[in-house]
Amino acid sequence: MVAAPRRPNKGLLAAGVVIATLVLLPIGVTAVNAAASGWDLAVALLWRPLTGELLENTLLLIGCVTVACAVIGTGTAWLVERTDLPGRKLWGVLAVVPLAIPAFISSYAWLSLDSSLFANFWGAFLVVTMSYYPLVYLPVAAALREMDPALEETARALGNGTRSVFLRVVLPQLRPALLGGMLLVALNSLVEFGAFALLRFRTFTTAIYAAYRAGFSGAEPALLAMVLIVLCIACLVAEQLVRGSARYGRLARGTRGKAARYALGKWALVAPVVLAGLGVAALVVPLGMIGYWLTQSGSAATTVAASDWAAVLRASWSSVQLGAGGAALTMLLALPLGLLATRYDGWLVAVLERAAYLAQGVPGIAVALALISLTVHDLHPLYQSHFLLLFAYAVLFLPLALVSVRSALLQAQLRLEEAGRSLGLHSLAVLLRITLPLAAPGLGAAAAMVFISVTTELTATLLLAPIGTQTLATQIWADTSTVAFAAAAPFAAALAAMSMFASWLLARRFGAGSVLSLSHGAV
Amino acid sequence: MAQLDIDRLSKFIGGVEVLKGIGFQVEAGELVAILGASGSGKTTLLRLIAGFEKLDGGEIRLGHELLASPNVSKPAARRGIGYVAQEGALFPHLCVADNITFGLRRVERKARFRVAELLALVGLQGHYADRAPQNLSGGEQQRVALARALAPAPRLLLLDEPFSALDAGLRVETREAVARAISAAGATAILVTHDQEEALSMGSRVGVLQHGRLAQMSTPQVLYHRPVSPYVADFVGDAVFMPGIAENGLVHCALGALRLVTSVSGAVNVMIRPEQIKLGLEAQNGMPAVVKRVAFYGRDAVLTLGLKNALAADVTARVFSQAVPPQGAEVWLTVEGAVLAYPAAVSIAGAETAMV
Structure with a gap:
């Protein structure tokens, strides 16, 4: 069915333009600040050993993490989806849970286990790999589930053994899911700040933060941020290309059998041990260390502020308030764009939607610094205001919300609305009685995702939170930075519990895939 | 080999x-x-x-x-x-x-x-x-x-x-x-x-x-x-079943005395293919029936026919579309060729329950 192109009404279009402009504002400000340094200074600042070292550190780490995540994620997905592994349902759940634990909490845990052993490349590698391998596991497992088992059977009938079937039939079809997942891992590692800062591993994000703290003029952090943004957008574009070009439509439409499961045979004993090791590194250590420090009295740890439960409650309340406020503002900005994208055609609508997705390529630290430089002088009343922080969240998580809003609004298909109109409903009644009831669950999911993302967000919160506002995330950061592990424990426990509970609700209602969206740029 | x-x-x-x-x-x-x-x-x-x-x-x-x-x-x-x-x-x-x-x-x-x-x-x-x-x-x-x-x-x-x-x-x-x-x-x-x-x-x-x-x-x-059972007969094509008594190579049923393919005797379940049933428009030696429903398929048509002289269930006949009588028409039925019969104990339903 080809519908005639519909022109959006002027108000909605204007709102869309304003929102897209606001979302792209941080990139613009960063670019202007970077350009203000002038060509010579820019070359001098960028063309020095420090930049080379940062680039090397960042790219080496990302390369290693991405490959490790690809191997672990694909291996786990294969074991869970395609073998007779005992307890595979449980392993499947355990493979997703790490996504609900922010990487900076994992690094807190490993650091508190041994602060010298893990404060280096290998610590950073371990923490980030264990945090992000679900980004490969989820899409690859879904692709394995969706794959037509007749393909593998046909390949076997044509004379291919298990290994050959995997290499010649399964792997080529996993390619889009696998590459997409790897690019998400790369993007998330690029913008990761908390984990690297705590583990004292220097990457672009930590260097930008250091330059800002050292009070350098806006030029140096802005230049470094610009390099980071370029890297992120490159990942983002690559991910879109992989997704667009390499998605093989399923040829078969009808019924299909269940996928064959391979007998593990002699590996039946090895596989659970490997998976258990993975579970220990990804879940038991982070959660176990929090539990351990919870039982240590304040005096056993180097405490800054003795952790009292009132402080934990206050911080939790701040996190919840910011989460709710962030979700509300983000949804408010996402709805007009979602309506435009799903109900109208035209080049302007397409441009606006693309622009909003581009914002995924902007790391939290760049958004925060751009907003600071914008408000510290010219718009001072906004500087260190709650509103500015909420706005930063909205910029960061709008792309994430937009994807869910878009698919939620698509639930109310045009022909259902037409059926409503043919039954005599006017536009408002169509909206209230057809569109919104159908879209409501999806909109709720979008808001919930933003809520979880905001409560576990560290970087922008750290830089933009009004003085005196402590959230769970910033409190963990402050205590861990001063090696007050026991003091941080209650905050870490509260945040991990909140994030895992909300993610569980989300996954139970909308499937494990929805948790994938919690990662940065996983849309 | x-x-x-x-x-x-x-x-x-x-x-x-x-x-x-x-x-x-x-x-x-x-x-x-x-x-x-x-x-x-x-x-x-x-x-x-x-x-x-x-x-x-x-x-x-x-x-x-x-x-x-x-x-x-x-x-x-x-x-x-x-x-x-x-x-x-x-x-x-x-x-x-x-x-x-x-x-x-x-x-x-x-x-x-x-x-x-x-x-x-x-x-x-x-x-x-x-x-x-x-x-x-x-x-x-x-x-x-x-x-x-x-x-x-x-x-x-x-x-x-x-x-x-x-x-x-x-x-x-x-x-x-x-x-x-x-x-x-x-x-x-x-x-x-x-x-x-x-x-x-x-x-x-x-x-x-x-x-x-x-x-x-x-x-x-x-x-x-020559399907070996009513189940097979029904599965490989349309079939009309009716009870009958067989003796000496003939079976007596609601459609008259029909020639048998196989030699059975006693109470039987007669199987007739719908295309074997022929329609005459004048009283011949056929069995009188009324056309109850007509399903027209273009090349041919399937008629549901109610027999007048018996308590027998309706039968279906497949005829060329050129010669389709209208609904309600009175027709006389004859059967072309020999028919099959199975011992009466084995009905379609019986065959299935016996298998399960």
Whole structure:
């Protein structure tokens, strides 16, 4: 069915333009600040050993993490989806849970286990790999589930053994899911700040933060941020290309059998041990260390502020308030764009939607610094205001919300609305009685995702939170930075519990895939 | 020596015996169709032969070689048996030529060995070689799947409901192209289907699977005209059943005294094909009846007829569309040719409950 192109009404279009402009504002400000340094200074600042070292550190780490995540994620997905592994349902759940634990909490845990052993490349590698391998596991497992088992059977009938079937039939079809997942891992590692800062591993994000703290003029952090943004957008574009070009439509439409499961045979004993090791590194250590420090009295740890439960409650309340406020503002900005994208055609609508997705390529630290430089002088009343922080969240998580809003609004298909109109409903009644009831669950999911993302967000919160506002995330950061592990424990426990509970609700209602969206740029 | 020898095959799935002692042979160059309702075990039978599943009893031999028994199972990859899945299962990441050569050795793959020849065999033009499977119609996909299965010259070809996903027009056309290609390749093949027309028109012999047992295997003509049970009679075509008394080669029933094909006597269940029932418009020696309903199909029409002189149930007759009487018309029925009769205890329902 080809519908005639519909022109959006002027108000909605204007709102869309304003929102897209606001979302792209941080990139613009960063670019202007970077350009203000002038060509010579820019070359001098960028063309020095420090930049080379940062680039090397960042790219080496990302390369290693991405490959490790690809191997672990694909291996786990294969074991869970395609073998007779005992307890595979449980392993499947355990493979997703790490996504609900922010990487900076994992690094807190490993650091508190041994602060010298893990404060280096290998610590950073371990923490980030264990945090992000679900980004490969989820899409690859879904692709394995969706794959037509007749393909593998046909390949076997044509004379291919298990290994050959995997290499010649399964792997080529996993390619889009696998590459997409790897690019998400790369993007998330690029913008990761908390984990690297705590583990004292220097990457672009930590260097930008250091330059800002050292009070350098806006030029140096802005230049470094610009390099980071370029890297992120490159990942983002690559991910879109992989997704667009390499998605093989399923040829078969009808019924299909269940996928064959391979007998593990002699590996039946090895596989659970490997998976258990993975579970220990990804879940038991982070959660176990929090539990351990919870039982240590304040005096056993180097405490800054003795952790009292009132402080934990206050911080939790701040996190919840910011989460709710962030979700509300983000949804408010996402709805007009979602309506435009799903109900109208035209080049302007397409441009606006693309622009909003581009914002995924902007790391939290760049958004925060751009907003600071914008408000510290010219718009001072906004500087260190709650509103500015909420706005930063909205910029960061709008792309994430937009994807869910878009698919939620698509639930109310045009022909259902037409059926409503043919039954005599006017536009408002169509909206209230057809569109919104159908879209409501999806909109709720979008808001919930933003809520979880905001409560576990560290970087922008750290830089933009009004003085005196402590959230769970910033409190963990402050205590861990001063090696007050026991003091941080209650905050870490509260945040991990909140994030895992909300993610569980989300996954139970909308499937494990929805948790994938919690990662940065996983849309 | 039969090419394929299947002996007392038995298979349990989830504690249920889905195949109960199946046995039959397929001669070299023959195409055998296995006809069965869903759940009859026909796909399981095919998967056992292909080696995708292990059997619980019996043997499968190909040529002189034992392929499978409860203790032996040659891996599917080394059986040399071609397999065409329900919807073709073309590899979506490979073009048509790469799909066709998938089962060949690397050198042959590089050289696109026999691609043009195989495409021609299945009735596709040479320029299809570089197309992506996504750009083929369902029928074309099935033809490529067949070419791919034939490429390594398999000892046996298995076709798992290969036409069920196609729409009516395409189905007949693809079926004919596939039948031509298989016979031109001289391949030995087993076709599994739930479509009786497909089985009867393609198979040199047709076997009917009923709840995991092979109810009958014979040529299409014998299967249609001499089904061994009311179930088979009803499954391979439309059938009219009515009670009767048989003696001396005749059966007396609501349609009169009819000649019997087989010699039975006593109370029987008479089976008449609807096309055997002829309509006369004047009182002859036929049985008077009234046309209750007319279902017009174009080429022919199916009439539901209520018999006047008996308490018998309605009968159906298939007549050429040129000679369709109007609803409510009075007609006289005669039966052409001999009819079949089964001992009365075995009704259709009885046969099914006896099997379960």
